[in-house]
Amino acid sequence: MPGTPYAVNDVMTRTVVAVHGGAEFKDIVRTMRRWRVSALPVLDSDNRVIGVVSEADLLPKEEYRVRDQDPDPWRAARRPPDLAKADAVTAQKLMTSPAVTVGEDITLVRAARTMAHAKVKRLPVVDGEGVLKGIVSRSDLLRVFLRSDEDIADDVRREIATHLMAVPVQPIGVEVRDGVVTLTGRVRDTTLLPLVTRLVRAVEGVVDVHCALEGPLRRPNLDPDLPGSVGM
Incomplete structure (x- = not known):
């Protein structure tokens, strides 16, 4: 989907293995295996x-x-939640709840931040009613880096070079190799370069940005004492 951030819906796994709350301990182990x-x-x-x-x-x-034969009697007292799970036999008693979930339409950036904050490797994807629609994992979030260099270059040219710098001094060159974007050419306003770099870096699949854009060439002032003579 050129021009728009990738969403969880674009990369998630739609066939999900799940269990109901009444699933028993050994069934859960068998399913995982x-x-x-x-x-x-x-x-x-x-x-x-x-x-x-x-x-x-x-x-x-x-x-x-x-x-009951544990030589450290204080260990059990320090971990009552684990003791409760040790006695549990169904998924509803064993599970961690509430689950950390994400919606289908959130961006991959938000999903990655949620995953990192919750310290989990995968997130169930749900609709507005909380119904399971898929699952997104760390490896899914990394799939955007498999985009071709050509696709990335097309996005950069369309979203950055064309719209932000509609009137460059000379055409802006966009080269992408292994996800690394190199920008060349001359622009009228060099104060925009930090913004350009940030915008290019935000394009899905970009690994790094080398911004070699320069400002317009200035003609030397050959006669600085001549009234009205200024550099250009």
Whole structure:
């Protein structure tokens, strides 16, 4: 979608493995193993996401399996949530809730920030009613960097060079190699260059920006004492 930021809807996985709240412990483990995933969205009867159950939520079952013989009696007292999960047998009791989710139309930048803030590797994607529509992972967010250099260059020329600098002193050159954008040419107003760099960097798939744009050539003042004679 040239000219518009990529959204979660553009990169998310639409076929999602999930479990309902009543799923039992061993069924959850089997599902994770079968589909080679480390976490599963947990749904209610209307397919709304109510939580996420991960390998970390399952591990207390093993960690505290012999807690009555634990030589450190203070450890159990310090971790009551893990003890509760050690005794749980269904997804609804094991899951982390509420789930951190994102909408289909949010940008990849916002999704990445949400993922980093929540310290999770994937996010369930939901509609306005909280119904599961897909899942977006770290690797999905990185897919924009697989865009071709030609596509990136087209976006830069259209959104930046054409609109922001409609009247350059000379044509603006846009070269993209492995996602790195190089801008060459001359512009009338060099104060815009920091803004140009930021805008180009915001184009989906751009890895870095080398801005080699320059201002207009100035003619030397050959006779500075001549009245009305100024440099151009």
